[in-house]
Amino acid sequence: MLELQGIRKSMGGQEVLRGVNLRVGPAERVVVIGRSGCGKSVMLRLIMGLLQPEAGSVVFEGKKLTGLSEEEWNPYRRKIGMLFQGAALFDSLSVFANLAFPLREQGERSEEVLRQKVAEALRIVSLSGTEEKMPAELSGGMKKRAALARAIISRPEIMLYDEPTTGLDPIVADSINRLILHLGKMFGMASIVVTHDMVSARMVGDRISYLHEGKIYFEGTPDQVDHCQDPLVRDFVRGHAEGIGITG
Amino acid sequence: MGRVLHLAGKVGAVFTDSCRTAGAVFLLLGDTLRSMVQYRLRWDQIFEQMYFIGIRSQVVVLTTGAFTGAVFAAQVWFQFKRFGMESAIGPTVSIAMCRELGPVLCCLLLAGRVGAAMAAELSSMKITEQVDALRALGVYPTEYLIVPRFLALVISAPILTGLALVTGIGCGYFVAVKIFGVDGAYYWDNTIKFTDSKDVFIALIKSFIFAIIISAIACHKGMNCPPGTAGVGKTTTEAVVNASLCLLIVNFFLTVLLNALLYSN
Ligand SMILES: Nc1ncnc2c1ncn2[C@@H]1O[C@H](COP(=O)(O)OP(=O)(O)OP(=O)(O)O)[C@@H](O)[C@H]1O
Ligand SMILES: [Mg+2]
Secondary structure, eight states: EEEEEEEEEEEEEEEEEEEEHHHHHHHTTEEEEOTTTSSSSHHHHTTTTSSSSSSEOOOOTEEETTTHHHHHHHHTTTTTEEEEETTOOOOOHHHHHHHHHHHHHTOOOOOHHHEEEEEEHHHHTOTTTTTTOGGGGOOHHHHHHHHHHHHHOOOSOOOOEESSTTSSSSHHHHHHHHHHHHHHHHHEEEEEEEOOOOOHHHHHSEEEEEEEEEEEEEEEEEEHHTOOHHHHHHHHHHTOOGTTTTTO | HHHHHHHHHHHHHHHHHHHHHHHHHHHHHHHHHHHHHHOOOHHHHHHHHHIIIITHHHHHHHHHHHHHHHHHHHHHHHHGGGTTTTGGHHOOOOOOOOIIHHHHHHHHHHIIIIHHHHHHHHHHHHTTTHHHHHHTTTTOOOOIIIHHHHHHHHHHHHHHHHHHHHHHHHHHIIIIIITOOOOHHHHHHHHHHEEEEEEEHHHHHHHHOOOOHHHHHHHHHTOOOOOOOHHHHHHHHHHHHHHHHHHHHHHHHHHEEEHHHHHOO
C-alpha cells in the first residue's frame, strides 16, 4: 500500500538517504530502527511530502505522490497520520482543540460528536480529562500522547510513528505499544514505527528494517533480527558500543 | 582593482539577494490572494487576529496620533506666528496628518507591534514543527496561517489610521487653541475648508498598502525562519526593520503617484 523506491535525500549538504527501498503492505507494521541521526525522521517527512526527495519516489495505493504540488498532496496526507518526534501540538490551541482540529478540517461540525470522539481518543492514550489544558501545561510524555491521539483520531489508513515510546515510563510505553497493535488489528491500520526501543520493536513489528548509511541495511522478522549474525545489527539490537570504538 | 571587484561583488550579492527576497514576497502575496479566493475564509481566525491587531493596538495608535498632532501643531505655531499665519495652522496640521504623518507613523508602529508578532509567532510555529504538523494534517499553511493575518491587518490598518487622524487633528486643535490661544472658530473653519475627502482618501489608501507590505514581509520572514531559537529573534528583527524601510520608501513613490492621480488637473 505504501512503497518507497530508491529515495535519495541530502540535508544540509550531506546525503542522508542514499536509495531507500521500503514496502508496507495493508495492515502491516514495519519497524525502522537505526542509529540516531541516520535519517529516520527525514524518511518519515519524505513519506508525508513535507520534504521532497532528490531521486526516487513515494507510491501510495498505486499512486505516485512524488512530484505532486503542495496542495495536491493534501488529500493523501489526510489518509496518512504522523506522530512527530517533538509532538508538534499547536500551542495556541487547547488539547481539545488540537484533537478536534483534524476532524473539523474534515468537515465535522457537531460539537457533541467532537466532544465524544476527543474524549474517546484521550481515553485511549490515558489522558482523560485533559481537554481544557494547554500544551504548555503538559509534560513531555503527555504531549507525545496527546499528539498521538490527534494523529489517530481521524483513523488514517497508515500511521507513521516517530519514536512513539521515547520519554514515556515503561507502563505507558507498553500501553502505546498495545495501542499500535490494537489499531492495526481493529482498523487494519498499517504503520511505520521508528524507534530505538528494541522491546517496542519486537512487540509491534511484523518486520524490522535497519537503516544504516542511508540504506536499508537489513530487513527481517523480529526473530530473524534477534538471530542475525551481522555485527552491526547485533550490536544495535543488544545495545553494544563496540562497533563505534567506545569500549568500557 | 581587486578591492573594487570585491566590493562590486558584495554590492551585487546584496542586490541579487534583495531581488530574490522581493520576488519571494511577491510570490507569497500572490499565493495569499489566490488562497483567499480558493478556500473558505476562516472568519473566526480573522476576527481573532483583528481583535489582536485592531483592539489591542488602539492605545498605541491613539497615543501616536495624539502626540504627533500635538507636536506638529506646536511646531507649526512656532513658525507660522512669526509671519502672522496662525489661521493656516489648522489645515496644515490636518493635511500633514492625513497625507503623511497619520498613515506613516501609525503603520510604522503597526510594523513594530503587529509585524513583529506575526513574524515571531509564525517562526516559532515553524521551528517547533507546528507548520509541518499543519501540512501533515492536510491543511495548506498559507490558507490557515497567512490569509487571516493578512486580511485582519489590511482591514484594521485603515481603521486605526482613521482613529489616529481624528485624535491627531483633535490634539492639534487642543494645543493650538487651548494652549497657544489661536482663535478656535477660525482654526476649525479653515481646517474644514482646506481638508477635503481626497486627503482622507490618501490616508486610507496609504495605510491599506502599508498593511499589505507589513503582512507580506512579516509572514514571508516568519515562514522562512532558519532553525533554532536564534532564528526567531533574527527573523523578528529583520521583519520589522525590512517592513519599516520598505514602507518609508514606498511612501515616497505613493505620494508622488497619488499626487499625480488625484491632483492632475
Ligand atoms: N533541517 C535540517 N537541516 C540540515 N540537516 C538536517 C535537517 N534535518 C535533519 N538534518 C540532518 O539529517 C540527518 C538525519 O536526521 P534525522 O532527524 O532524520 O535523524 P534521526 O534518524 O531521526 O535521528 P534520531 O533518532 O536522533 O531522531 C542528521 O545528520 C541531521 O543532521
Ligand atoms: Mg528522529
